[in-house]
Amino acid sequence: xxxxxxxxxxxxxxxxxxxxxxxxxxxxxxxxxxxxxxxxxxxxxxxxxxxxxxxxxxxxxxxxxxxxxxxxxxxxxxxxxxxxxxxxxxxxxxxxxxxxxxxxxxxxxxxxxxxxxxxxxxxxxxxxxxxxxxxxxxxxx
Amino acid sequence: xxxxxxxxxxxxxxxxxxxxxxxxxxxxxxxxxxxxxxxxxxxxxxxxxxxxxxxxxxxxxxxxxxxxxxxxxxxxxxxxxxxxxxxxxxxxxxxxxxxxxxxxxxxxxx
Amino acid sequence: xxxxxxxxxxxxxxxxxxxxxxxxxxxxxxxxxxxxxxxxxxxxxxxxxxxxxxxxxxxxxxxxxxxxxxxxxxxxxxxxxxxxxxxxxxxxxxxxxxxx
Numbered sequence: 031x032x033x034x035x036x037x038x039x040x041x042x043x044x045x046x047x048x049x050x051x052x053x054x055x056x057x058x059x060x061x062x063x064x065x066x067x068x069x070x071x072x073x074x075x076x077x078x079x080x081x082x083x084x085x086x087x088x089x090x091x092x093x094x095x096x097x098x099x100x101x102x103x104x105x106x107x108x109x110x111x112x113x114x115x116x117x118x119x120x121x122x123x124x125x126x127x128x129x130x131x132x133x134x135x136x137x138x139x140x141x142x143x144x145x146x147x148x149x150x151x152x153x154x155x156x157x158x159x160x161x162x163x164x165x166x167x168x169x170x171x
Numbered sequence: 172x173x174x175x176x177x178x179x180x181x182x183x184x185x186x187x188x189x190x191x192x193x194x195x196x197x198x199x200x201x202x203x204x205x206x207x208x209x210x211x212x213x214x215x216x217x218x219x220x221x222x223x224x225x226x227x228x229x230x231x232x233x234x235x236x237x238x239x240x241x242x243x244x245x246x247x248x249x250x251x252x253x254x255x256x257x258x259x260x261x262x263x264x265x266x267x268x269x270x271x272x273x274x275x276x277x278x279x280x281x
Numbered sequence: 282x283x284x285x286x287x288x289x290x291x292x293x294x295x296x297x298x299x300x301x302x303x304x305x306x307x308x309x310x311x312x313x314x315x316x317x318x319x320x321x322x323x324x325x326x327x328x329x330x331x332x333x334x335x336x337x338x339x340x341x342x343x344x345x346x347x348x349x350x351x352x353x354x355x356x357x358x359x360x361x362x363x364x365x366x367x368x369x370x371x372x373x374x375x376x377x378x379x380x381x
Contacts, residue, residue: 062278065279066234066278068279069234079302080298098230103229105229109229109241110234110237120301155302159303159304162302163282163304168376170380
Protein backbone atom coordinates (compact mmCIF):
# COMPACT_ATOMS: atom_id res chain seq x y z
CA UNK A 31 0.00 0.00 0.00
CA UNK A 32 1.30 3.48 -0.77
CA UNK A 33 2.62 5.77 1.94
CA UNK A 34 -0.17 8.20 1.19
CA UNK A 35 -2.85 5.66 2.05
CA UNK A 36 -1.05 4.66 5.23
CA UNK A 37 -0.50 8.22 6.36
CA UNK A 38 -4.26 8.76 6.49
CA UNK A 39 -4.21 11.79 4.20
CA UNK A 40 -7.46 11.75 2.26
CA UNK A 41 -7.00 12.79 -1.34
CA UNK A 42 -9.73 13.67 -3.78
CA UNK A 43 -9.83 11.01 -6.46
CA UNK A 44 -11.73 11.57 -9.67
CA UNK A 45 -12.35 8.58 -11.92
CA UNK A 46 -12.92 9.86 -15.45
CA UNK A 47 -14.92 7.43 -17.55
CA UNK A 48 -15.06 8.10 -21.28
CA UNK A 49 -15.85 4.72 -22.81
CA UNK A 50 -19.05 2.82 -23.53
CA UNK A 51 -19.70 -0.16 -21.26
CA UNK A 52 -19.86 -3.47 -23.14
CA UNK A 53 -17.46 -3.26 -26.09
CA UNK A 54 -14.33 -3.20 -23.93
CA UNK A 55 -13.43 -3.92 -20.29
CA UNK A 56 -12.54 -0.35 -19.39
CA UNK A 57 -15.90 0.54 -17.87
CA UNK A 58 -16.14 -2.50 -15.62
CA UNK A 59 -12.54 -2.19 -14.50
CA UNK A 60 -12.89 1.52 -13.84
CA UNK A 61 -15.90 0.86 -11.67
CA UNK A 62 -14.15 -1.88 -9.69
CA UNK A 63 -11.02 0.17 -9.15
CA UNK A 64 -13.14 3.09 -7.97
CA UNK A 65 -14.99 0.87 -5.48
CA UNK A 66 -11.71 -0.51 -4.17
CA UNK A 67 -10.39 3.04 -3.71
CA UNK A 68 -13.58 4.01 -1.91
CA UNK A 69 -13.27 0.96 0.38
CA UNK A 70 -9.91 2.40 1.47
CA UNK A 71 -11.58 5.58 2.71
CA UNK A 72 -10.41 7.75 -0.13
CA UNK A 73 -12.64 10.58 -1.27
CA UNK A 74 -13.92 9.15 -4.54
CA UNK A 75 -15.98 10.91 -7.18
CA UNK A 76 -16.96 9.64 -10.61
CA UNK A 77 -17.11 11.62 -13.85
CA UNK A 78 -18.87 10.33 -16.95
CA UNK A 79 -18.25 12.05 -20.24
CA UNK A 80 -18.16 11.26 -23.95
CA UNK A 81 -19.24 7.63 -24.52
CA UNK A 82 -18.83 7.08 -20.78
CA UNK A 83 -22.36 8.41 -20.31
CA UNK A 84 -23.65 5.19 -21.93
CA UNK A 85 -22.43 3.33 -18.83
CA UNK A 86 -25.26 4.87 -16.81
CA UNK A 87 -28.04 4.19 -19.34
CA UNK A 88 -31.02 2.59 -17.60
CA UNK A 89 -32.29 -0.81 -18.65
CA UNK A 90 -29.02 -2.54 -19.60
CA UNK A 91 -29.47 -6.31 -19.83
CA UNK A 92 -26.52 -8.43 -20.99
CA UNK A 93 -28.29 -11.80 -20.82
CA UNK A 94 -28.34 -12.20 -24.59
CA UNK A 95 -24.64 -11.39 -25.05
CA UNK A 96 -23.59 -13.72 -22.23
CA UNK A 97 -21.55 -11.27 -20.16
CA UNK A 98 -21.90 -10.18 -16.55
CA UNK A 99 -24.44 -7.38 -16.15
CA UNK A 100 -22.18 -5.12 -14.11
CA UNK A 101 -24.55 -2.20 -14.64
CA UNK A 102 -26.20 -3.39 -11.40
CA UNK A 103 -22.95 -2.64 -9.60
CA UNK A 104 -23.24 1.13 -10.15
CA UNK A 105 -26.04 1.02 -7.59
CA UNK A 106 -23.45 -0.10 -5.00
CA UNK A 107 -21.53 3.18 -5.36
CA UNK A 108 -23.63 4.76 -2.63
CA UNK A 109 -22.95 1.84 -0.27
CA UNK A 110 -19.22 2.44 -0.80
CA UNK A 111 -19.74 6.07 0.26
CA UNK A 112 -19.23 7.50 -3.20
CA UNK A 113 -21.55 10.47 -2.98
CA UNK A 114 -20.69 12.38 -6.13
CA UNK A 115 -21.32 11.09 -9.65
CA UNK A 116 -21.02 13.75 -12.32
CA UNK A 117 -22.37 13.38 -15.83
CA UNK A 118 -21.58 15.98 -18.46
CA UNK A 119 -24.74 17.37 -20.04
CA UNK A 120 -23.24 18.04 -23.46
CA UNK A 121 -22.05 14.44 -23.80
CA UNK A 122 -25.59 13.25 -23.01
CA UNK A 123 -27.21 15.65 -25.46
CA UNK A 124 -24.89 14.83 -28.31
CA UNK A 125 -25.92 11.19 -27.94
CA UNK A 126 -29.61 11.98 -27.84
CA UNK A 127 -29.89 11.17 -24.15
CA UNK A 128 -31.20 13.12 -21.19
CA UNK A 129 -31.02 12.69 -17.44
CA UNK A 130 -34.26 10.66 -17.60
CA UNK A 131 -32.45 7.97 -19.59
CA UNK A 132 -29.99 7.31 -16.76
CA UNK A 133 -30.43 4.68 -14.10
CA UNK A 134 -31.46 6.27 -10.82
CA UNK A 135 -28.55 6.12 -8.38
CA UNK A 136 -28.93 7.02 -4.73
CA UNK A 137 -27.00 6.86 -1.51
CA UNK A 138 -28.55 6.36 1.87
CA UNK A 139 -27.61 9.07 4.31
CA UNK A 140 -26.76 7.26 7.54
CA UNK A 141 -26.94 10.53 9.47
CA UNK A 142 -30.38 11.39 8.12
CA UNK A 143 -32.40 8.26 9.00
CA UNK A 144 -31.12 6.42 5.89
CA UNK A 145 -32.88 8.92 3.67
CA UNK A 146 -32.18 8.21 0.00
CA UNK A 147 -30.45 11.05 -1.79
CA UNK A 148 -29.60 11.32 -5.48
CA UNK A 149 -26.04 10.52 -6.48
CA UNK A 150 -26.05 11.72 -10.08
CA UNK A 151 -25.40 15.37 -10.86
CA UNK A 152 -25.71 16.41 -14.48
CA UNK A 153 -23.26 19.28 -14.96
CA UNK A 154 -22.18 21.64 -17.73
CA UNK A 155 -18.80 21.44 -19.43
CA UNK A 156 -17.75 24.47 -17.41
CA UNK A 157 -18.69 22.83 -14.11
CA UNK A 158 -16.87 19.68 -15.22
CA UNK A 159 -13.72 21.75 -15.90
CA UNK A 160 -13.88 22.95 -12.31
CA UNK A 161 -14.45 19.43 -10.92
CA UNK A 162 -11.44 18.11 -12.84
CA UNK A 163 -9.19 20.94 -11.72
CA UNK A 164 -10.20 20.58 -8.05
CA UNK A 165 -9.35 16.88 -7.85
CA UNK A 166 -5.99 15.71 -6.51
CA UNK A 167 -5.72 12.47 -8.45
CA UNK A 168 -7.20 11.82 -11.89
CA UNK A 169 -7.68 8.27 -13.11
CA UNK A 170 -8.85 7.58 -16.65
CA UNK A 171 -10.84 4.61 -17.90
CA UNK B 172 -7.56 -25.83 -6.53
CA UNK B 173 -10.43 -28.19 -5.91
CA UNK B 174 -12.64 -28.76 -2.92
CA UNK B 175 -13.73 -32.33 -2.18
CA UNK B 176 -17.12 -32.64 -0.51
CA UNK B 177 -19.00 -35.93 -0.16
CA UNK B 178 -17.09 -37.45 -3.05
CA UNK B 179 -17.82 -34.51 -5.35
CA UNK B 180 -15.16 -32.03 -6.36
CA UNK B 181 -15.64 -28.31 -6.89
CA UNK B 182 -13.26 -25.89 -8.52
CA UNK B 183 -12.01 -22.99 -6.36
CA UNK B 184 -9.42 -20.24 -6.71
CA UNK B 185 -6.13 -20.42 -4.79
CA UNK B 186 -7.78 -18.94 -1.68
CA UNK B 187 -10.68 -21.37 -1.64
CA UNK B 188 -13.40 -19.20 -3.19
CA UNK B 189 -15.74 -21.14 -5.44
CA UNK B 190 -14.95 -20.71 -9.13
CA UNK B 191 -18.58 -21.17 -10.20
CA UNK B 192 -21.31 -19.42 -8.29
CA UNK B 193 -23.78 -22.00 -9.50
CA UNK B 194 -21.92 -24.80 -7.65
CA UNK B 195 -23.07 -23.38 -4.33
CA UNK B 196 -25.44 -25.19 -1.99
CA UNK B 197 -26.09 -24.83 1.73
CA UNK B 198 -24.42 -28.22 2.28
CA UNK B 199 -21.32 -26.93 0.54
CA UNK B 200 -21.34 -23.85 2.78
CA UNK B 201 -21.57 -26.08 5.88
CA UNK B 202 -18.72 -28.23 4.62
CA UNK B 203 -16.48 -25.23 3.86
CA UNK B 204 -17.15 -23.86 7.33
CA UNK B 205 -16.42 -27.19 9.01
CA UNK B 206 -13.18 -27.36 7.10
CA UNK B 207 -12.25 -24.06 8.84
CA UNK B 208 -13.41 -25.45 12.19
CA UNK B 209 -16.53 -23.31 12.24
CA UNK B 210 -20.13 -24.43 12.81
CA UNK B 211 -22.66 -22.29 11.02
CA UNK B 212 -25.32 -21.04 13.42
CA UNK B 213 -28.46 -19.09 12.60
CA UNK B 214 -26.46 -15.87 13.12
CA UNK B 215 -23.86 -16.98 10.59
CA UNK B 216 -26.56 -17.87 8.10
CA UNK B 217 -28.14 -14.46 8.47
CA UNK B 218 -24.93 -12.91 7.18
CA UNK B 219 -24.27 -15.53 4.50
CA UNK B 220 -27.79 -15.20 3.13
CA UNK B 221 -27.55 -11.43 3.24
CA UNK B 222 -24.37 -11.59 1.14
CA UNK B 223 -26.00 -13.84 -1.42
CA UNK B 224 -28.90 -11.42 -1.75
CA UNK B 225 -26.50 -8.50 -2.01
CA UNK B 226 -24.58 -10.21 -4.79
CA UNK B 227 -27.76 -11.07 -6.61
CA UNK B 228 -28.81 -7.45 -6.56
CA UNK B 229 -25.50 -5.66 -7.16
CA UNK B 230 -23.31 -8.32 -8.86
CA UNK B 231 -20.58 -7.61 -6.36
CA UNK B 232 -19.35 -8.99 -3.03
CA UNK B 233 -19.23 -6.01 -0.67
CA UNK B 234 -16.13 -4.89 1.24
CA UNK B 235 -16.22 -5.33 5.01
CA UNK B 236 -17.12 -1.71 5.76
CA UNK B 237 -19.97 -1.84 3.28
CA UNK B 238 -21.17 -5.15 4.67
CA UNK B 239 -21.10 -3.83 8.23
CA UNK B 240 -23.13 -0.78 7.33
CA UNK B 241 -25.64 -2.75 5.28
CA UNK B 242 -26.09 -5.36 8.03
CA UNK B 243 -26.65 -2.51 10.49
CA UNK B 244 -29.40 -1.17 8.35
CA UNK B 245 -31.04 -4.55 7.76
CA UNK B 246 -30.55 -6.30 11.10
CA UNK B 247 -29.96 -3.44 13.51
CA UNK B 248 -26.95 -1.66 14.99
CA UNK B 249 -26.28 -4.46 17.51
CA UNK B 250 -25.35 -6.69 14.56
CA UNK B 251 -23.98 -4.02 12.24
CA UNK B 252 -20.67 -3.60 14.02
CA UNK B 253 -17.26 -5.16 13.51
CA UNK B 254 -17.09 -6.77 16.94
CA UNK B 255 -20.23 -8.83 16.36
CA UNK B 256 -19.23 -9.74 12.81
CA UNK B 257 -15.64 -10.65 13.69
CA UNK B 258 -16.89 -12.88 16.50
CA UNK B 259 -18.95 -14.77 13.94
CA UNK B 260 -16.24 -14.75 11.26
CA UNK B 261 -12.82 -14.41 12.89
CA UNK B 262 -10.98 -14.60 9.53
CA UNK B 263 -12.69 -11.38 8.46
CA UNK B 264 -16.46 -11.08 8.07
CA UNK B 265 -16.51 -10.16 4.41
CA UNK B 266 -13.81 -12.58 3.30
CA UNK B 267 -14.90 -15.59 5.31
CA UNK B 268 -18.64 -15.16 4.91
CA UNK B 269 -18.29 -14.50 1.17
CA UNK B 270 -16.42 -17.76 0.83
CA UNK B 271 -19.21 -19.72 2.53
CA UNK B 272 -21.74 -17.81 0.42
CA UNK B 273 -20.00 -19.04 -2.71
CA UNK B 274 -19.13 -15.52 -3.83
CA UNK B 275 -15.85 -14.18 -5.17
CA UNK B 276 -13.50 -12.35 -2.85
CA UNK B 277 -15.04 -9.00 -1.89
CA UNK B 278 -14.28 -5.92 -3.98
CA UNK B 279 -12.04 -3.78 -1.81
CA UNK B 280 -10.36 -6.51 0.24
CA UNK B 281 -6.74 -7.49 -0.33
CA UNK C 282 -2.91 21.73 -15.02
CA UNK C 283 -1.22 19.96 -17.93
CA UNK C 284 -3.52 18.16 -20.38
CA UNK C 285 -1.89 15.55 -22.58
CA UNK C 286 -3.45 14.32 -25.83
CA UNK C 287 -1.83 11.38 -27.62
CA UNK C 288 -4.54 10.35 -30.09
CA UNK C 289 -5.19 11.68 -33.57
CA UNK C 290 -8.24 13.98 -33.63
CA UNK C 291 -9.18 12.33 -36.93
CA UNK C 292 -9.66 9.01 -35.15
CA UNK C 293 -10.70 9.85 -31.57
CA UNK C 294 -12.46 12.70 -29.82
CA UNK C 295 -9.77 13.16 -27.15
CA UNK C 296 -8.58 16.55 -28.42
CA UNK C 297 -12.13 17.82 -28.67
CA UNK C 298 -12.99 16.65 -25.14
CA UNK C 299 -9.76 18.10 -23.82
CA UNK C 300 -10.56 21.43 -25.46
CA UNK C 301 -14.06 21.42 -23.98
CA UNK C 302 -13.02 20.38 -20.47
CA UNK C 303 -9.72 22.15 -19.85
CA UNK C 304 -9.75 25.46 -18.03
CA UNK C 305 -8.39 28.79 -19.20
CA UNK C 306 -4.76 29.11 -18.16
CA UNK C 307 -4.01 25.41 -18.47
CA UNK C 308 -1.51 23.87 -20.87
CA UNK C 309 -2.32 21.34 -23.59
CA UNK C 310 0.48 19.15 -24.88
CA UNK C 311 0.08 17.13 -28.08
CA UNK C 312 2.25 14.00 -28.30
CA UNK C 313 2.40 10.81 -30.39
CA UNK C 314 -0.54 10.75 -32.86
CA UNK C 315 -1.96 13.74 -31.00
CA UNK C 316 0.47 15.94 -32.95
CA UNK C 317 -1.70 15.57 -36.08
CA UNK C 318 -4.15 17.89 -34.32
CA UNK C 319 -1.70 20.75 -34.78
CA UNK C 320 -1.75 20.60 -38.61
CA UNK C 321 -2.65 24.11 -39.78
CA UNK C 322 -4.49 22.81 -42.83
CA UNK C 323 -6.21 20.01 -40.95
CA UNK C 324 -9.77 20.15 -39.69
CA UNK C 325 -8.67 20.15 -36.05
CA UNK C 326 -6.94 23.52 -36.44
CA UNK C 327 -10.04 25.41 -35.34
CA UNK C 328 -10.17 23.51 -32.06
CA UNK C 329 -6.50 24.27 -31.49
CA UNK C 330 -6.98 27.94 -32.38
CA UNK C 331 -9.84 28.22 -29.89
CA UNK C 332 -7.63 26.71 -27.20
CA UNK C 333 -4.86 29.18 -28.00
CA UNK C 334 -7.16 32.05 -27.05
CA UNK C 335 -6.78 31.34 -23.35
CA UNK C 336 -4.50 28.31 -23.04
CA UNK C 337 -0.95 27.35 -23.89
CA UNK C 338 -0.70 24.67 -26.61
CA UNK C 339 2.51 22.70 -27.12
CA UNK C 340 3.48 19.91 -29.47
CA UNK C 341 6.34 17.44 -29.10
CA UNK C 342 8.95 18.09 -31.80
CA UNK C 343 10.31 14.54 -31.79
CA UNK C 344 6.84 13.19 -32.63
CA UNK C 345 6.37 15.79 -35.40
CA UNK C 346 9.70 14.85 -36.92
CA UNK C 347 8.99 11.13 -36.76
CA UNK C 348 5.77 11.75 -38.69
CA UNK C 349 7.38 14.00 -41.30
CA UNK C 350 5.48 17.09 -40.21
CA UNK C 351 7.59 20.21 -40.71
CA UNK C 352 7.26 22.89 -38.00
CA UNK C 353 5.91 25.38 -40.59
CA UNK C 354 2.90 23.11 -41.15
CA UNK C 355 1.50 23.58 -37.65
CA UNK C 356 -0.98 26.15 -36.35
CA UNK C 357 0.82 29.39 -35.51
CA UNK C 358 0.98 29.99 -31.80
CA UNK C 359 1.53 26.33 -31.01
CA UNK C 360 4.90 25.91 -29.31
CA UNK C 361 7.20 23.10 -30.35
CA UNK C 362 8.91 21.50 -27.35
CA UNK C 363 11.50 18.71 -27.15
CA UNK C 364 11.67 15.90 -24.57
CA UNK C 365 13.44 18.22 -22.13
CA UNK C 366 10.63 20.73 -22.63
CA UNK C 367 8.10 17.98 -21.98
CA UNK C 368 9.81 17.20 -18.66
CA UNK C 369 9.85 20.90 -17.79
CA UNK C 370 6.11 21.16 -18.46
CA UNK C 371 5.45 18.14 -16.26
CA UNK C 372 7.46 19.73 -13.45
CA UNK C 373 5.72 23.08 -13.82
CA UNK C 374 2.28 21.42 -13.72
CA UNK C 375 2.06 18.95 -10.85
CA UNK C 376 -1.35 17.76 -12.00
CA UNK C 377 -1.65 15.99 -15.33
CA UNK C 378 -4.76 14.81 -17.10
CA UNK C 379 -4.10 12.36 -19.93
CA UNK C 380 -6.93 12.17 -22.45
CA UNK C 381 -6.30 8.55 -23.39
